[in-house]
Amino acid sequence: MKKGQRMSAAEMDVDKYLLRIGHVAARPSVPTLDVLCRVHSCHLRSVPFENLTIHSGGHLRLDLHILYNKIVNQHRGGFCFENNGLFSWLLSEMGFEVTLLSGQVRNSITCQYGPPFDHLILMVSLEGHRWLCDVGFGGSGFHFPVSLETSEPQKQQGHGLYRVTKDEGGMHFLQWKGDEFGETDGVEWTDLYKFMLEARCREDFVEMCDYHQSSASSIFFCKSLCSVLRPGGRLTYIGYRLITTTFPTEGGGGGIKTTRELKEEEIPAILEETFGVVLPSPLIPKDEEITPPTIMY
Known part of the structure; x- marks a missing residue:
């Protein structure tokens, strides 16, 4: 593709995407839990969670062909709307039943939740079982899909303990913050975000994508x-x-x-x-204090 030429959806290739995330085996012919776990982990180990476009003179958009060109062709990464947005396409092309969900991240300063569409996450339905997938949550992200069918703690290869609970406000995704595994219903459980199981589309997240680039x-x-x-x-x-x-x-x-x-x-x-990130324009490094939001949810 020549420089400046717009890429079409027809040029989005599953095999090239799998190669980009380090999935070197042949494309699986059947969607299974093992395949889902492998591509989820591969994505996290290969595609950065990053926002450098915002700080190098660019503006983020959620069109699939733009996300594919950035993440696959340019070997870049993105934040949740980008990484999970494109990952949903990959999973769908591989035969998985994928639903986009709206998440509301719990603010570490105010301890309140962000607005709807604050975070884009994925639900995969497979053989009557629902799995939470998220390759766009940075340092608190989980390596492998988390079951939505249980509120019991779920251990991730010794590097994290997570659980999903439910109340009148929806589903809550929590991480264990203690130093060691042990009693799991104490105060060491931290609520990372909440979400509903209502199906959404990429266009629903455009307003919050713009907000996170300017607020x-x-x-x-x-x-x-x-x-x-x-x-x-x-x-x-x-x-x-x-x-x-x-x-x-x-x-x-x-x-x-x-x-x-x-x-x-x-x-x-x-x-x-x-x-592995090379920016097309100079980066302006930034590390400023975050202003607590005035609207609580």
């Missing part, structure tokens, strides 16, 4: 960031810092973090060498 109450506007899962840990760039997180072999804690301060001239090379 002083959004982390995506206030901080330039890029993060990706790696075996045994996570690498995260924020503003002028590179953070390496090493996961514990057991326990639900956040892992051991080491931080390296960066000079502005170092950042482009760090992004390319560490995350």
Whole structure:
């Protein structure tokens, strides 16, 4: 495709997408839970959670062909609307029954929820069982799909403990924040976001996608960031810092973090060498305080 030429939906290729996320085996012919788990994990280990377009003079759009060109052809990443938006297309093309859901993230400052369509997540229905998929939630993301059929804790290979509960406000997705697994109904459970099971479409999320690119109450506007899962840990760039997180072999804690301060001239090379990200325009690093939102939900 020539530079500046618009890509058509017909040029979106499943096999190329699978190669991009490191799924080197042949495309599976049957949608199974094992396949779902593999592509979910592969996506998290290959596609960064990042918002660098916002901080390099661009504007994010949710058209599928644009997302495919960015994530697959340009080897970039994105935030939830992008990563989960395109991942839903991949799963559908592979034969999975996928439903887009609206999530409301719990604000760490106010402890209140964001507005509807604050977060895009996926539900996959497979052999009578429903699974929560999310490859766009950054450092609190889970490696493999989480069952929606139980409120019991679900362990993720020693690197996290999660559960899904339900009340009159909808479904709640929680993460265990204690140092070790043990009693699981104490105060150490942290609500990450809530959601309803009503089917949505990509267009429903456009307004909130714009909000997160322009609001002083959004982390995506206030901080330039890029993060990706790696075996045994996570690498995260924020503003002028590179953070390496090493996961514990057991326990639900956040892992051991080491931080390296960066000079502005170092950042482009760090992004390319560490995350495989090359930006078309210069990045303006940003790490400002987030203004608490005034409207509570």
